[in-house]
Amino acid sequence: GAAGSGGAMQPPAASPDPAAPAGTELLRWQWREVQGPCLVAAWILVASLAKIVFHLSRKVTSIVPESCLLILLGLGLGGIVLAVAKKAEYQLEPNMFFLFLLPPIVLDSGYFMPSRLFFDNIGAILTYAVVGTLWNSFTTGTALWGLHQAGLMADPGVEAGLMDFLLFGSLISAVDPVAVLAVFEEVHVNETLFIIVFGESLLNDAVTVVLYKVFNSFVELGPAHIRVTDYVKGVASFFLVSLGGTAVGLLFAFLLALITRFTKRVRIIEPLFVFLLAYVAYLAAEMVSLSSILAVTFCGICCKKYVEANISQKSRTTVKYTMKTLASSSETIIFMFLGISAVDTSKWAWDTALVLGTLFFILLFRAVGVVLQTCVLNRFRLIPLDRIDQVVMSYGGLRGAVAFALVILLDRAKVKAKDYFVATTIVVVFFTVIVQGLTIKPLVKWLKVKRSDHHKPTLNEELHEHAFDHILAAVEDIVGHHGYHYWRDKWEQFDKKYLSQLLMRKSAYRLRDEIWDVYYKLNIRDAISFVDQGGHVLSAAKLALPSMPSRTSMSESSVTNLLRESGSGACLDLQVIDTVRSRRDREDAAMHHVLRGSLYKPRRRYKASYSRHFISPDKQERQDKEIFRQNMKRRLETFKSTKHNVCSSKSKARLKEKGRKKASLPWPS
């Protein structure tokens, strides 16, 4: 920065008349004006640089999850700041956390949530989120209160009644989405397990919010003044908060999808709409004290399908990368600040029994809760959750920054034991993130948990998934049972008929089909790889084979002409492939008809950058054309390994309706 150079700054003592202007200054120290943003930028920079440093050592990052390293870094930095400035300057402010740091992470999770998997497991997720969190809060709070009553909490400062402990129980028992994501991302358990734990961490927000508020107000009222109506209100508010939050999310998803339908002319700001509306959803829910996490989650989940259909490819990429960047940076900052905030001992008060008790109870009650719920759930689930899954689920219930922010928000006047709670929360969060984060990978390996295998769905798999849904829906219809597939089918029909028409751009709506998407992507991929492999193979001359009989009048002359005219090496249009023909064989005659038709007719619809012959296909030979279409493609993949070959004569029987594939398309090697 521009430190005041001697000539520009006037020391007050030297100036006889302070009011007189000192003359124009060349440079000024403007720290105060830029302090806020400067600090923010500086911290983000430090955190990001630290990330680079961490990843320099692969060995470390494969053992220690990033979140651990960041927390420890924060601890270190906080210590330095403490030592230098003699007081803890920087903290994780709850406001900043809830308004700026949390929304990007939740949006990112919601938007990229595999919705099919999510809704398939929604029963389990809801059970764990609602019942599980309730169970955890009540049991932990009560157990701690029991400890207190038993006089085990040595420190007399821990002045807390049942309500205070229940309040503490409610904020410490919620599984944290940030922490779960940070740790599970590196562990790669199978999708079902991941989605259950992660879905739970997102959806339990409603429960946490309600419990926190209810118990907070109970604590303020004082235990003597609580009436039955307050309990009833508490229960009612749960439904209101959760359903209301979801409704807000759905509303904004609808708006977002609708808006993106009309953004054709303003492509540049398309990504902005996605972020803006999701953020407004968050704020709107916060404004009415509904569950904002639920709002953003459902907004992301529901809008994705329509938004992705409507916006341009570049916008899609932009949205994806921006979301990931924002979420990743938020996560980094959160963990670092958790570390830094821990250093401020003025906010702490240590009580061993409370800390140890809390740690023990949250682990114990989570395990018990998971086991009990799984027992019940397994009777209804398609895929039962076995013991190993239960272990991972219990162990993966990490607490994180949300608990910390909530505890800081407590009012010390009302909750006298706040400092003890703060210290306990810090220890719990550190323990779960560091110890559990470190050990979960070896645990998963040791237990041989089924890992995820990420592979892009093949065309066949997509087809069969499709077929499956229909088959099962049909069987359910036949049996007369309105089961899962029935409702799913009904929803798909509704969506196709009304929602998609309303929310998707016309051009996108027409071709909306998963099978189609996979097919299209495969086509593009093949075309690209073909070009990579040397599209010049297609230049006309090489395709002539020595033993080939003379070509008679066919359109392939026009093809070869075209080829010579275009002159370009790479020609992606696969029917430009000139092939052998032998007059004897019907299939050879058919071969050239491939040239007439389009190999990948569907391509016509897209703005592909390759040309097409505009030769009208002969309807008669369509059958054979198709046969060779595939041959062509297959040959493309193997052309390097095939040898010069004449098309062997096959019997005409082969060309019957059954349409079997032919061998031998000669290729120059």
Added chain:
Amino acid sequence: ALQVVVPQELTSHHLSAPPTVTSEQIEHLHRRFKQLSRDQLTIRKENFDSIPDLEFNPIRGKIVHAFFDKRNLRQESEGLADEINFEDFLTIMSYFRPIEMNMDEEQLDRFRKEKLKFLFHMYDSDHDGKITLQEYRNVVEELLSGNPHLEKESARSIADGAMMEAASICVGQMGPDQVYEGITFEDFLKMWQGIDIETKMHVRFLTMETIAHCY
């Protein structure tokens, strides 16, 4: 009293898994059967037309067909039966029973093969033990018939692409003289390796009320 002869397939002798169709479920299915057959002893293909929701299903033809396919009915002969009785109905339903937690490897494998065999028979309409290109095309066309904007041509291309993919999975690199005739059952098994069908292919019988929306 319900006079039902539980087909052998559903008793523990034939199945390597204990019966998972309880007597309640059998009763429920029987009620449904009676509804569909209009109190006759057998069901014919036409009876399936009375199920309203089934109409919208793009592959209803194949499903109904599968109920009458003699191969699925575990009869030695080939071809289609004209009518099926309750025992046959239960036999078909047994393909959709859920997985049991205490099944061992071998049972699971048999379980899986059975289900896949059912699917295979559905696709292989001419009963020759192979899914040829034309048959595959039929399947895809039917599947995509629900989408009015996809033409038959596109469906065909997709089927062709899928067939090609299947060939490359099952046979790998093919020499220039090789012909890929069709998907045999072994190839079919290979294609489905990645998908755990045992858990996906089942219909839950959670509620026992017969939903009377047939007529």
